[in-house]
Amino acid sequence: MRLLMVIPAYNEEDNIVRVVNTIKERYPEYDYVVVNDGSTDHTSKRCHKNGFEVIDLPVNLGLAGAFQAGLKYAYQKNYDCVLQFDADGQHKPEYIKDMLEKLKQGYDIVIGSRFVNKRKERSLRMVGARMLTVAIKLTTGKRIADPTSGMRMFNKAMIKEFAVNMNYGPEPDTISYLLKQGASIAEVQVEMDERVAGTSYLNLTKSAMYMFRMLASIFFIQNFRKRDDKHVIMKRG
């Protein structure tokens, strides 16, 4: 299985070198590509100086657009699976092996989940995550313990589907939509680090907007979406 790690990076000059060097030194068996999402800092410069694999987007597209660029690349290079990986060092590459094992069992998407065997701590952030879990459970009947985890692995069919379609952002509402369409999704317990440098993109207002968008999308919009027949995955018996 050829795996490509897609690492979207927007203004991550403080983290990107450390994160990619860890992968290169300790996990040379995995391919990776940094998608520099029109950063205004030295993200691109540092990548080139260190000889990293990098796709430079000339303008900022946002996470969904940057991630899709990585998936287009994976699709064109005929990779078997893709791992969505954060550039800020929160994700730990030692869990890739477990996720890959799970994917080989025939799942379409494997989520690196913080809460398979562990309980969520009590914080505002986790209230949001829990609401999304409930929303997905209510609309699809399936339980996803960590829908906001940004560490997700996609199989070959998913790579194509994500690469060519509209409204396939790497977000919980897409997970809910795909579950409803019969995709199989598994979770693997992982640990994540706190962010070492830089600031999180989400503040309170943005988080509230994000929650509204996700919940409206999961409860209302995803019910009406029609999947392009060309990409429907075979139901497993």
Next chain:
Amino acid sequence: MSVALRALLIMMSVGSLVYIVRKIRYSRMQIEYALFWIVLAIIFIVMAVFPQVVYFVCNLMKVMSPVNLVYLFIIAILLLKVFMMTIELSALESKVRELVQQIGINEKEQRDEKGEDNNITGGYKG
């Protein structure tokens, strides 16, 4: 509010809801953009079904006729939307400009690497 106005509000809202949902169904619209129209349609339906809400705000703002408040609300929302769209449009235009410029530069660099432009005449040919 008259029954006719309320019926019109409901009809228009339901109509636009159906239209938007169809657009999403066949992947002709991004979810982020659709949400605005869906929320707006739902607000109109609420106003039409429960006009008490409009009457209440009317009293607060000392507006004579509830229907004026509905107009005011619609005009305000539309102005706001146009304003936001202008901002989005100008961001979009500058992105397109940057993209085109970058493609041009990349192409020139590619040709330079192949050495195709290194003839005496240079510049544009033919």
